[in-house]
Amino acid sequence: MSLRFAKRMDNMRASEIREMLKLTQRPEVISFAGGLPAPELFPVEEMKDVFVKVMEEYGRIALQYGPTEGYEPLREKILDRMVKVKVDKLTTDNILITSGSQQGLDFVAKAFINPGDVILCESPTYLGAINAFRAYEPRFVEVETDDEGMILEDLEKKLEENENVKFIYAIPDFQNPSGRTMSIERRKGLVELANKYNVAIVEDNPYGELRFEGEINPAIMHFDTEGRVIFLGTFSKIFSPGLRVGWIAAEKEVLKKFVLIKQGADLQSATVNQIAVAKFLDDFDIEVHIDKIKNVYKRRKDLMLNTIREEFPEGIKVTDPDGGLFTWVVLPKHINARELAAKALEKNVAYVPGGSFFPNGGNENTFRVNYSNMEEERIVEGVKRLAQVIKEALTEVRA
């Protein structure tokens, strides 16, 4: 017996990160491979309180079906989050609650992509997005990037060269995996090009509020005058990923398409989780909570970067991110980070090989490192071990 699956299934493979996470769960492994928030910062006591109140005050509503669009008071509160990234012209008609922003990634591809259509994305880009999009059989065209994000000349060239470009996918702040942030000028330029070539922009913005210092950047959506930016937001990184509460913000008519998709996909996100998030936002100050996260992550990032500078051999490029969860390492061209990962794992240290973040392959001399989910002494020890593995590889190649 062999069942005949759809053609799209040929494209789908297990996320390397998720597979690697299984290997790295041994307690002796210092894993920089995941992308997990620090669980010791979760507001567990507060959420105990919240769940009690949700059951006492909204029990029957919380356990029942609710509207596909989401719980109205939560959609209202999400408008505040959008204001934080300088998007202030929305109403709840622009907001659909999703099960994390990963669901938003699935939905944008479902809404826009016919097989063979083109997605323009940063090079490198988020692996989870590549996997979600692949189910809809797009062609990925990577846009060159530098420390300010997509290079606009290359973006325009690729908009000109390719037919059926449906959207440009961008992660503007503290990008996953590169840790880099798109400059304000580039954000404006990106929107202008999208206008000129009539394509949508999918702005994936899970980290924007986790800026360590200075003012939060205006979202790409801030510069949108034509309703062509689809913004994917989430509470996963500023609050809790286990609740699976995210959102899509989009122009009203565009949002209606996503509501239809949501209806077919899972009817609605969990009612109780939506009410719980709204209640938490009512009863506690999430800004204080976000500050706490930022302080811890900044300390870990600084420690990691300082140790890298001290321990890594010369000729290795590392991003110093202004926020978020990740940094990005570029080794000399001739070093293969995928092969190196096996040697690192022998020394009980793990990262994600960077090649996985390039939908069309190549760039095997890169890797992604996460610092949010690791105690400080282990960061130092892990980086030291990594440095040793890299040094050995450099010596071997020379020998």
Place this chain on the structure above:
Amino acid sequence: MSLRFAKRMDNMRASEIREMLKLTQRPEVISFAGGLPAPELFPVEEMKDVFVKVMEEYGRIALQYGPTEGYEPLREKILDRMVKVKVDKLTTDNILITSGSQQGLDFVAKAFINPGDVILCESPTYLGAINAFRAYEPRFVEVETDDEGMILEDLEKKLEENENVKFIYAIPDFQNPSGRTMSIERRKGLVELANKYNVAIVEDNPYGELRFEGEINPAIMHFDTEGRVIFLGTFSKIFSPGLRVGWIAAEKEVLKKFVLIKQGADLQSATVNQIAVAKFLDDFDIEVHIDKIKNVYKRRKDLMLNTIREEFPEGIKVTDPDGGLFTWVVLPKHINARELAAKALEKNVAYVPGGSFFPNGGNENTFRVNYSNMEEERIVEGVKRLAQVIKEALTEVRA
């Protein structure tokens, strides 16, 4: 500005039920239109307890990312539910947690359907499944049904006539919308035909445990010897839909495909909800809870059917279901239940026109009635109003 959406979006329309539910939320409307469980039966006090314990004992785990496949102790407990429908050869490797069984419907179409492929379904069939499947551009071929479910001769004829049939979709117990149950002989015959023609069976079984009297039927999966049945289960009807916890049970290699799909679609279902359901199953007796639901629904069903028999004019066919949430009314051919629905709403009573449950249209003389979510005096009053509307329509036509 007009963004260019994917071709599949042309097929997607708002669920008539969800749209109608908005109209019927006025408190004066007696609505038989929804498919909601009775909220007064939700174990709210118990769940308050459960959430406190989940936060105290598993706080950091519950708020964190978890495995795509689902929370292992919950997957174990789901094996007990499968045993209740006489499927006893599974391990947790056969179980994937989904966000309600609606997500399972989306996933089966995503896994199997290329545009133009054929889905064989009962006529009528579940509207939410039609909507989920439509996103993948299938051709629906309806199989004739009688009081024992799909008529096997017609099923075989349609398996012979159609190329690229990918799966047969069936709701064996207390079907939504017809309230009818597939006989044991037909279940066996269905599996034999699926074997002969090498197609999958998608068994959507949200109501099986809600049998009012006698023994629960063996699932279609019970008769499967070749791993071709994909079983969609859910806690929505026996416990709480607002938690969005359901599952797919399938042969191990088939299940791996669904894990890949889940990873792209939303990474995982909410961790806290999964732990909460597992904890409820540990600390409370769900069988006692299910018995309570069955007793209430049976009383409501009996009352509804008795009132219908007393009040409805002759020549109208009504299902007397052995369980579940719905009954199904067939009016004389010349009465249009969609037009009648507007008149009923004027009298503040609502149902779902049956035509929506036939993917290829027709059968406008039918409608679906829900009895699970309505107090008893309102059931009597609502049925009386409906009877009056029907009588008036019959008189008008004659006049």
